[in-house]
Amino acid sequence: MTRTIMLQGTGSDVGKTILVAGLCRLAANRGLKVAPFKPQNMSNNAAVSDDGGEIGRAQWLQAMASRTPSSVHMNPVLLKPQSETGSQIIVQGKVFGQAKGRDYQRLKPHLLGAVLESFETVCMGQDLVVVEGAGSPAEINLRAGDIANMGFATHAGVPVVLVGDIDRGGVIASLVGTHTILPDEDRSQIVGYIINKFRGDVSLFDDGLSAIAQFTGWPCFGVIPWLKAAARLPAEDSVVLERLARGTGGALKVAVPVLSRIANFDDLDPLAAEPEVDLVYVRAGDPWPADAGLVVLPGSKSTIADLEEFRSHGWDRDLQMHIRRGGRVIGICGGYQMLGRSVADPLGLEGTPRAVEGLGLLDVETVMAAEKTVRNSRAHSLEHDVPLSGYEIHLGVTEGADTARAPITIDGRPDGARSADGRVIGTYLHGLFASDEYRRKLLSSFGIESGSQSYRGLVDEALDELATELEGRLSRDWLETLLG
Template sequence: MARTIMLQGTGSDVGKTVLVAGLCRLAANAGLTVRPFKPQNMSNNAAVADDGGEIGRAQWLQSMAARTPSSVHMNPVLLKPQSENGSQIIVQGRVFGQAKGRDYQRLKPQLLGAVLESFENVCAGADLVVVEGAGSPAEINLRTGDIANMGFATKAGVPVVLVGDINRGGVIASLVGTQAILDEGDRAMIAGYLINKFRGDVSLFDDGIRAIEGFTGWPCFGVVPWLRAATRLPAEDSVVLERLARSGTGALKIAVPMLPRIANFDDLDPLRAEADVELVFVRGGERLPADASLVILPGSKSTISDLADLRVQGWDRDLAAHVRRGGRVIGICGGYQMLGRTVRDPLGIEGGRIEAAGLALLDVETEMAPEKTVRNSQARSSEYDVSLAGYQIHLGVTRGPDCVRPSAIIDGAPDGALSADGRIMGTYLHGLFGSDAYRARLLQSFGLSGERRNYRDSVEQALDEIAGELERHLDPHWLAGLLG
């Protein structure tokens, strides 16, 4: 029977995802068969699992950390927000339906069976399973029917380690307050806690540890420092983008409008990691920088809604001026659809308007269709004649005269479109910038030379560095018990 542990947070964005990835890599380096699991995730950053179907990008990264194939069972419930109060629901990798927040609360008990089935699947043959919660167990208004935190932990019998983020302040109150409001059964599931994102001399927090133990009786399993290597990992959610609005000071400036339902924006991480690239995420209320050489329209969970917001921000005018100046544009997935003349959604699949005029930078049209394309893909760039590896997650079929110049050949079939002058490109292939040869040729086309590091290797190295930091700073007795 696999050993199990669940990391829950005193709030969102306390670093659970990175800690789970680090523990998975630490266990894998020790020779264990380890697997990640997250009962419920909410993110528009999705990946295609090795066994087919969608999972959260974070669980894909954690499976990479664990050196094990990814599976839809590692994230059995994925919520993909597509409006202010509604989400598409993915269950065990497949579209289950759509629901608004209140309706989903009533639906959760029906999904518990799938969650427990997937957990049993992940545990089979594993030495260790590291589970990540969502949000916080202190959200007791959501406790009824919960499948993400204590509702799962109590049903599956998984001990919990609570994670507090000292960087945001109030960590003692967060931990003690969580203990105070949990009911007795939930409180009994907590084995101890971790302090995360500590800067400076750890001994300065000794009195804090004694205070927390005095209030709660919980042992501290370690004080984890600020993990600088975590910045080299793929971004999980848009909270990170707010902190990374501008990265690098390189010779090439690339602008990316931050659309409200931006999806799969970790496509851009390999560019962000390049020293000679300045990647600017443009927030609402800001203009697209006039000195940008390239504008990238990223994926979107709701193309028509984001297209409308793009116009509200005036980015359509900025983009038109950028093209008149000779600038280049790349659209990925939903961004590709926006570049065409029209986007139609006659069945209301996205849940909003059924038709919108596109930006007319490519002579193509898109119509949404019920069947969703979800697959990992091998491809070849038509522009640079280099191999590509990535994945596709999209609704809709795009056709038009510019498709006679495909941007790539994916799995033997033409994909995307190029404008006649080659300055506007659209594709359905996510992950293309992670292909080192393509990224090198793209940057060379802007006059940048020099060696391009292997992006995958840089992520692997970051995971090993994080594992090493955890090994140094976590309680050795607790860690020995966890690793067996």
Template sequence: MARAVMLQGTGSDVGKTVLVAGLCRAAHRRGLKVRPFKPQNMSNNAAVADIPGEAAGGEIGRGQWLQALACGAPPSVHMNPVLLKPQTDIGSQVVVQGKVLGEARARDYQVLKGQLMDAVMDSWAKVGEGADLVIVEGAGSPAEINLRARDIANMGFATGAGVPVVMVGDIDRGGVIASLAGTHLILPEEDRRMVAGYLINKFRGDVSLFNDGIEAIGQFTGWRCFGVVPWLKAAARLPSEDSVVLERLAAGERRALKVAVPMLSRIANFDDLDPLRAEPQVEVVFVPPGQHLPQDAGLVVIPGSKSTIGDLLQFRGNGWDRDLEAHRRRGGHVIGICGGYQMLGRKVRDPDGIEGGVREADGLGLLDVETVMEPEKTVRNVGARSVAFDLPLSGYEIHLGRTSGPDCGRPVAMIDGVEDGATSADGKVFGTYLHGLFEADAFRARLLESLGVKGGGLDYRAQVERALDDIAAELETCLDCDAIFALAR
């Protein structure tokens, strides 16, 4: 079994994913064969990873896909054996080792978790095969002791696998001394023994001003401080992991082209927009419920959704359908991706109730197509080619449903020789099932040019790689990485 160390947080969104990615890249730069692992993740931002021995792919969280990139390793479903994809306020789709197990309400899932530990430990053994080091990411917080009995994400895993823990506290949100001291106080003794120390994340300003804070945390906990991490500006150049960050993306700096993205309640894979956000002439604005789509937007992108019909009904409830009609009357362009593509059609049908109780809904009517939800899920990485620009594309598909209709006669892409997507007669509206199409640099430049904006010159994937290198270099400076890696056992 490979040596391993685990990062857990005093709460959600303390920066664990980026820190694990940075430490993975730091270990990789040292010549170590390092792998990421997250026993349980909750996110509708999913990636397609290999399922060993199978031609089809499986789903993992985008965070583990990014961490695999930081390791210089192909992503595997075993890096994130349990993925929860929220569909309603009380229930989620449960994906185990890349494949859909079914749907579960929150209360039912607490019982199911006991059965999932076998899958977690099976994947844990597979990830560690041949690796020098595995860096594990927790989920949420171990301080949620009401969930400890069947925990598979934090201390339940750490104690079961014998993996030492470094606790992460977020000073940006305030109360970091209390959060660390409080976590120490309420952890059972068995769990407390797994914690080897802590680090502080997202510090702004003169680190020496927190020396008294470090002393106080030491007095309360006895834990060692492995360092204080500054606000990592390079993290903004990394793909977005989950919807927690959306409220920070609701406003942007005015640029040549404004792209409006409605924040659907079950928004999925919105990191599709990250390459556009990276373009210097493009302002991407995520529009929260209760606000109108901006009238000065040149392009509206309707992103993926984990609940197409539910989000379609809420789209109308927000009045965004009227905003979209006005946008079209002004000559604006519209792109729908995956669930957003399905919404753009005339009708969405769900005869088997796969997404919920509503079996049919009228679409937005901007494309002459209809979608029928089907039980079989398409999950695969693909190579493709843009029909409009005759340029290469690459990305992945994760979707239920089949879409057909007259506008499919004007496809967006050719995927393995098969037509994908649909385009309106005037060419200003199109939809596709291809996630990741904006990552293709040449295609993105031509698309922006067609919208009157000069693009080009940005190598998006190289930017992500540089960001990982920058974060790793900064962590080597502010953390005792030697000591953290030496903890691994």
């Protein structure tokens, strides 16, 4: 029989994703068949699963931690925000529709069947399934029709461990408050809690643990320190961009504009891991780094809206100055679309039907199309003559004179565009920089020597480090019960 456990948090960004990944790798290292599951995720960092649909990037990482193929059933409902109030809805890997927040609340109960069906599919043949919640179960205003936290746990009969983030403060109140506010049925699902992101001497928190036990009766399954290995793993959503460093002093400065609907920004992680690369995330109000050698425009969930925001910051002028200084530009997916002469959305797929002027750095035009391209791809860099691997998730068809100088081929067909002087390129291939040979050739063209280790190898090492750390910090009795 498959054992199950669900990690829910006292709030968002308490570290559930990393803890689930660490537990999955710990179980896999012990020889168990383990898989992750997240009923509902909200993120524009998506991945293409091994069975060919969209899932949250975090569940793709957790599948890697589990050493098992990723599946659309590991994240049956994925919400991809397109505006402040609305999202595209992905169900079992395919576009289901769009909805604003209030409309989605009415829709959620109708998605529970798909969630439970996917959970049953994931559980088949597994020794253990580790489930990740979303947000907090204490959001009782959203409890009716809930499929992300206790609504799922009570229907599926999955025991819950609550995760509290001590780094943000108020962890005792968060745990005790959650216990107080939950209805009896939900409270009975919780079997214990974990304190996460602790800094310093753990013994100083002994009185805190006693207080939590006094108010809740819940056992503590461990106090986890700040896990340094987490910084080497792809981030789940854009909230982490607020904490990313604004440069580390490497020889090659790479500037990345941060826009409101930025998507799949983990494309930049392999560059950030290079010791000679100074990756600078440029936010609204920040000065544009005049000494940047490369600008990367990452993906976007709403290309036209982000293009308008790009202009509103005056970054179009900064980008032109960058080009005049001899700098280079790489646009990926939505970033590629922005680099062209125009972007048109005649069907209103991103909102109101309209067309806008692009940045004009590539002689191409993009028209948004109803059919969405979602696939894992084998590719080849024509520029550097090295193999590539990655994935495509995009709406739109891009055509124009500069596509005759395609920088890569995907599954044998030309993809992307390159300017006549070769200093501006665009492509629909995500994962470009994770291809080690390509990254080395790219950095070499700037006179920079790349590190010798593979990026995927670094991620794999970080997952093993997480597993080791958790094994030493979590309750031995609880772990042995969980892992058998």
